[in-house]
Structure formats: structure tokens, C-alpha cells
Amino acid sequence: MTTLHRAALSLSLLLAASGCRGRDPSRAALPESFTAVDDRAPAPRRVVCLVPSATELVFALGAGDRVVGVSTYDDFPPEVTRLPRIGGMTNPSFEGIAALRPDAIVGVEGPTDLTALRRLRSLGIRVVVPRVESIEEVLSGVDLFGRLLRRAPEAAALRRRIASELDAVRARVANRPRPKTLVVLGRRPLVVAGPGSWIDEVLTLSGGANVVTAGGRYPTIPRESLAALAPEAILDLTGHADGAQLQGELDGVDLPAVRNHRVTTLSDPMFLRPGPRVTEAARQIAAALHPD
Numbered sequence: 001m002t003t004l005h006r007a008a009l010s011l012s013l014l015l016a017a018s019g020c021r022g023r024d025p026s027r028a029a030l031p032e033s034f035t036a037v038d039d040r041a042p043a044p045r046r047v048v049c050l051v052p053s054a055t056e057l058v059f060a061l062g063a064g065d066r067v068v069g070v071s072t073y074d075d076f077p078p079e080v081t082r083l084p085r086i087g088g089m090t091n092p093s094f095e096g097i098a099a100l101r102p103d104a105i106v107g108v109e110g111p112t113d114l115t116a117l118r119r120l121r122s123l124g125i126r127v128v129v130p131r132v133e134s135i136e137e138v139l140s141g142v143d144l145f146g147r148l149l150r151r152a153p154e155a156a157a158l159r160r161r162i163a164s165e166l167d168a169v170r171a172r173v174a175n176r177p178r179p180k181t182l183v184v185l186g187r188r189p190l191v192v193a194g195p196g197s198w199i200d201e202v203l204t205l206s207g208g209a210n211v212v213t214a215g216g217r218y219p220t221i222p223r224e225s226l227a228a229l230a231p232e233a234i235l236d237l238t239g240h241a242d243g244a245q246l247q248g249e250l251d252g253v254d255l256p257a258v259r260n261h262r263v264t265t266l267s268d269p270m271f272l273r274p275g276p277r278v279t280e281a282a283r284q285i286a287a288a289l290h291p292d
Contacts, residue, residue, distance in 0.1 A: 034121075034128065046066060046103050055080060061154045064079060072087060135166070135278060138274050143155055165279035169205060179289055180231050181231055181234070181235060183212075184236050185238060193212065194212045194213075233257050234250075234262065
């Protein structure tokens, strides 16, 4: 799977998680039973992960050896490439999951619908699906998975590390001018990061100012509106390997970012995955916006 395909799939997951595909009743807020952990139950030994964000959390807690199946979209850490695939976010293979004999299934709220989660639970398997659409929710997800996996000390250490590394990024950019930044997530149509989105939060922490201030968390905007936005920097998160391609596409538009060659490609899908690698995402965005 190419970087472009991985980024496109990660964007689909992000849009689904943030409710940008409309109000589907099967994707309403999950009942507490899917977001709580029974501390009296034994620690799971065989875990299936429904989405990459959940997989990365489990591995970050040092419990990757318990993962027996992952989604079609998983590509990190490298060990997951050797694991069985159990389908996608909306079409998990129930038979494939059952064959792996898991005693826990983990995901994140949004990408997997409630109907699928209920069917998975009907197999007699614990299903834990927290909401992770902000940095604070990622930290809460660390705690929740730490309890589920009986890795509470590791969860506390991971939480401290994430908070400390994000504080270091904040300190690095604290006294610097914040360039007006456009974050491009899709090209045709032009999908961008809007206010209140995961990317918007990481961008702000990393020393940027989002030029998109209305239209929802992941709006589609006409190219004709770019001149009025006048971004001073553009971050291309679409997964295209060649950042010059987007620069070339925008050469006909009078934008400060284009004139000053401040169009940067960041192609790793981690930028679109709320999870433990938020620290690396923040560092790379800060370096792109404040290279000196």
C-alpha cells in the first residue's frame, strides 16, 4: 500500500471519527458500556484492533505481543505487517475475528459503527472503544487501555512522556510569530483542516495559526477562496510524495505561501491519526513552520 493510499485511508478514518459523513444513527455517541473497563475482569491475552489508532496505543503500552489481528489500514509499528487482517472500519470480518479467538477487541469511537460493535459483543468478547478526537482524549485513551491491559504503570509513564514532549514543543514556539497556515488533507476536492479538528489542535500547539476559521472541522473549500485566506504557509498532508506537485498546482494563485515557497509535504499517516505519535507529529509541524 502506497503512502498516498495510506493517507487517504487515514483521512477516511478521521472524517468518520469526527462525524463528517452525516448523522448516521449507527454512529451516534457510544453507550458507556463500550467505553468502560471492568477492573475485575482478567487482563486480555489475545487482542484484535479495529483501527490504527487503537493498535498504536496498545503497542505504545508495551502490549503488542498480545495483538493477534489488525485492520486493513494498519501499518505501524512495522510488526503489524505480519499480523492477520480483519477487514475495514465499517466492514470487519466477523468470521475472521472469531477465528482469532480474541478475548478483547479495541477500537476508537467513530470509524466502527454501533451495529458492528454490538454484533462483535454478541460473540461474547469484550469490546472497548474510547473517543480520541483531541489530545486530552488521547491521554484518557492511554489510561483506559492501560486499565484494560493491566498496564497502569506503563500508561502513567506514557501519559507523562506525551505531556512532557508536547510541553517541549509549546516552549520551543512560544515566543515566535504564528504563520497563517492552511492544512490540506485532500486535493480534489480541496479538503482542509477547520476549527475544532484534531489537526487544528496540533497545529496551534506547534506554533501555527489556522487560516480556516469556519465551515466545520474538515470542510471542503473552493480553490477560488484561497486568495482571500492568504496563507503564509501550507502543510500538505494528502500523502503525495512530491510536495512540489501541490506547489505547482497553486502557482496560478497569488498566495504568500506559494510566493515564498512555504508549501511543505508531511506524508506520514500519523498526522491524521489521533494517538501516541502526536508528539512526533507536533515536532515535525513545528519544524516545518519554524525551521530556524
